[in-house]
Amino acid sequence: xxxxxxxxxxxxxxxxxxxxxxxxxxxxxxxxxxxxxxxxxxxxxxxxxxxxxxxxxxxxxxxxxxxxxxxxxxxxxxxxxxxxxxxxxxxxxxxxxxxxxxxxxxxxxxxxxxxxxxxxxxxxxxxxxxxxxxxxxxxxxxxxxxxxxxxxxxxxxxxxxxxxxxxxxxxxxxxxxxxxxxxxxxxxxxxxxxxxxxxxxxxxxxxxxxxxxxxxxxxxxxxxxxxxxxxxxxxxxxxxxxxxxxxxxxxxxxxxxxxxxxxxxxxxxxxxxxxxxxxxxxxxxxxxxxxxxxxxxxxxxxxxxxxxxxxxxxxxxxxxxxxxxxxxxxxxxxxxxxxxxxxxxxxxxxxxxxxxxxxxxxxxxxxxxxxxxxxxxxxxxxxxxxxxxxxxxxx
Numbered sequence: 176x177x178x179x180x181x182x183x184x185x186x187x188x189x190x191x192x193x194x195x196x197x198x199x200x201x202x203x204x205x206x207x208x209x210x211x212x213x214x215x216x217x218x219x220x221x222x223x224x225x226x227x228x229x230x231x232x233x234x235x236x237x238x239x240x241x242x243x244x245x246x247x248x249x250x251x252x253x254x255x256x257x258x259x260x261x262x263x264x265x266x267x268x269x270x271x272x273x274x275x276x277x278x279x280x281x282x283x284x285x286x287x288x289x290x291x292x293x294x295x296x297x298x299x300x301x302x303x304x305x306x307x308x309x310x311x312x313x314x315x316x317x318x319x320x321x322x323x324x325x326x327x328x329x330x331x332x333x334x335x336x337x338x339x340x341x342x343x344x345x346x347x348x349x350x351x352x353x354x355x356x357x358x359x360x361x362x363x364x365x366x367x368x369x370x371x372x373x374x375x376x377x378x379x380x381x382x383x384x385x386x387x388x389x390x391x392x393x394x395x396x397x398x399x400x401x402x403x404x405x406x407x408x409x410x411x412x413x414x415x416x417x418x419x420x421x422x423x424x425x426x427x428x429x430x431x432x433x434x435x436x437x438x439x440x441x442x443x444x445x446x447x448x449x450x451x452x453x454x455x456x457x458x459x460x461x462x463x464x465x466x467x468x469x470x471x472x473x474x475x476x477x478x479x480x481x482x483x484x485x486x487x488x489x490x491x492x493x494x495x496x497x498x499x500x501x502x503x504x505x506x507x508x509x510x511x512x513x514x515x516x517x518x519x520x521x522x523x524x525x526x527x528x529x530x531x532x533x534x535x536x537x538x539x540x541x542x543x544x545x546x547x548x549x550x551x552x553x554x555x556x557x558x559x560x561x562x563x564x565x566x567x568x569x570x
Contacts, residue, residue, distance in 0.1 A: 178446065184301050185310045187361035188294065189317035191354045195257055196318050198351035199283070200325025202267050202344055205333070209340045216273050224277050228284040233520040235288025240296065240513030241376040244506060249297035250364040256290025257358055259283075261351030268344035291516060296508035299500040300365050305446055307500050311493035312442015319435035323428055376510040389502040389511060393518050395454070395557065396495050400522035402550035403461060404530035404542075406430065409481060412468055412539055416477055426481060433485025442493040450498050451557060457490035458554040462547045469543030495519075 210216040210224075239256070243249045259282060266279035295311075302310040332343045375381065406427060413426045445453055464483035471477055496512075503511030533542045 178306050179303055181306060181310055181313065182301050184362045185298060185313060187357060188298060189314045191257065191358045191361075192294075192314055192318035193321035193324075194350040194354035194357065195260060196321025197325040197328065198261065198264065198347045198349075198354065200322055201329045201332075201347040201350075202264065204326035204329050205340055205343065206267070210276060213340060214270070214272060214276070216276070220273060224273070224280055227277075228280045229520070229524075231281060232284040232288040232291075233517045235285050236292045236516045237377070237510070237513035239289045240292030240509035240511070243293040243296055243509035244376040245374075247506075248364065249293040249300065249509065250358070250362060252293040253290045253297060254355060254359050256286045256288070256293070257351075257355040259286030259289065261286075261348065261355050264344060264348040264351055267347075268341045292509050292512040295496055295500075295512040297362070297364065298496075299508050300505075304501070306443075308445030308493060308497040309439065309443040311496040311500075312439040312445070312489075315442070315493045315496075316435045316438035316489075319431050319438060323431045323435065327428065376507055381507055381510070384504055385507060385511060386502070386504075389499070392495070392498045392502050393515050395498075396515055397518045397522040398553045398556065399454070399458065399491065399495070400519045401526045402458070402546060402553050403487075403523070403526065404546060405523065405527040406484075407527070408530055408534070408539075408542065409468070409484065411534070412480075412543075413477060415539055416472065416474060418474065418477075426477075429478070430481050430485045430488075433482050434488045437486050437489025438493055441490045442497070445494045445497055450494060450501075453494055454491060454498075455554055455557055457487050457494070458550050458557065460487040460490060461550045462554070465543040465547035465550065469540040469547070 207221050210221050239252055243252050246252075263279050263282040263286065266275060266282070270276045270279060298310050298314060299307060329343055332346070333339075336342050409430065410426055418426075441453070460483055464480050464487060467476055467483060468480035471480060495515075499511055499515045500508065530542050530546070533545055
């Protein structure tokens with residue numbers, strides 16, 4: 176029996192994500208250099224601002240997801256979140272010091288936090304259960320294309336406009352506003368058929384209602400993310416191999432191209448195969464990537480490891496979202512995505528801190544080997560856990 180086609184609104188949401196990522200990455204790919212070189216802000220302050228902003232995003236996602244459940248509406252919050260991020264872009268262009276930069280960065284990340292969980296819940300509400308993997312994979316693929324186009328566009332404009340940061344920041348407003356407008360006119364929120372609102376979505380009663388299947392997915396996502404540290408370490412590994420500095424940013428471009436190319440096909444595959452089985456294969460690919468990156472000393476080994484890293488991202492990121500959607504109660508989907516994103520974000524922060532310490536104390540190769548070991552332990556836990564043996568697919 177053939178599966179239904181993806182709803183038009185899913186394609187629209189994918190292009191919305193792509194446009195906003197182009198807008199954001201045009202700024203974020205240049206922001207550290209702008210802050211240090213133009214405004215004279217210390218590297219410590221750059222890290223502090225980034226850490227505060229990203230932590231705020233994680234917290235806001237929980238509350239925005241819960242609010243969308245409480246209201247029974249997703250689209251309005253998503254439009255507001257995209258609009259907030261779009262309208263912060265001029266603040267980067269006019270900033271003269273740390274105060275304005277911190278304000279702009281915080282507002283931009285709050286906007287991201289507001290839109291994230293309601294958008295993912297909206298995708299779940301719109302899409303039939305049998306094609307949700309394809310829906311999340313498509314959105315992730317288009318989002319990742321934006322992460323490729325944004326830095327490339329920023330680099331080209333820096334060459335064309337002779338390093339005029341502020342002019343590029345002003346231009347970044349256009350795709351941001353286009354994303355908000357496209358979401359507003361192009362997506363129709365489905366009629367809410369839930370007869371009863373959940374009340375306070377984060378009450379103990381509702382958290383228990385989410386059930387063990389959902390909390391096991393949260394645990395899986397957290398454990399998996401502990402085995403996958405920040406992509407910044409991929410760039411540092413490239414620098415160690417004496418890749419010319421001008422070409423180092425292409426490492427992330429290459430990884431994201433592989434990620435974008437594989438996210439949708441693996442999303443479609445997740446609608447036909449066991450979710451834990453596909454996640455296990457994703458962990459195996461991550462193990463292979465870590466081993467290759469740790470062992471290799473030549474550019475072709477680096478390229479292979481980067482490609483494997485992109486494949487594992489394509490295999491797993493949309494899959495995990497699909498698993499959250501399948502396991503959470505319909506009236507608590509926003510809250511479910513919020514808590515999942517919070518747990519995964521905290522795990523990524525912890526993993527990156529540990530990776531940095533290992534790199535400093537024992538060297539880069541040990542960091543990647545440790546990642547492979549942790550991914551292997553995660554894989555063993557996934558295989559042996561009763562939940563994944565009893566349920567082939569969480570649906």
